[in-house]
Amino acid sequence: MATASTVSDSSSKPAGPVESSIREKLTTLLQPTSLFITNDSWKHRHHAPMRDHKSDGEPETHFTIDVTSSVFEGKSTMQRHRLIYSALSTELAEGLHSLSLKTKSQAEAEKQVVT
Numbered sequence: 001m002a003t004a005s006t007v008s009d010s011s012s013k014p015a016g017p018v019e020s021s022i023r024e025k026l027t028t029l030l031q032p033t034s035l036f037i038t039n040d041s042w043k044h045r046h047h048a049p050m051r052d053h054k055s056d057g058e059p060e061t062h063f064t065i066d067v068t069s070s071v072f073e074g075k076s077t078m079q080r081h082r083l084i085y086s087a088l089s090t091e092l093a094e095g096l097h098s099l100s101l102k103t104k105s106q107a108e109a110e111k112q113v114v115t
Helices: 017-030 077-087 089-092 106-115
Strands: 033-039 063-070 098-104
Touching: 017 033, 017 063, 033 077, 033 089, 063 106, 077 089, 077 098, 098 106
Parallel strands: 063 098
Antiparallel strands: 033 063
16 A cells, blocks of 8 residues: 555544544555545534534544455445445444445546546
8 A cells, every 4th residue: 555644623632442443444445545534524514413422422423435446446436335335234233324436446546646
């Protein structure tokens, strides 16, 4: 993996257990060249169903994931998203509520750099 970075909310808190699990599973499955994970839960904590989902006092229910991997070559957006949702099925069953996914193959990422 060439690059792996974590992006959290503006408070720069360390990754919680859900975020750490997401990172570990996606790194193992995808061997990404880049992986950015943003915990967006703070934007949704006022929603009634989200108030009860806590992890070390902070919610971990909504994430944005931006990932580049050669595993995505030849796969449609839907196939890529299904792959990620399948890998995170335990987290989704245990309170992870929402994922915003941005998935790119290595070739797509390189093409974006050129343009």
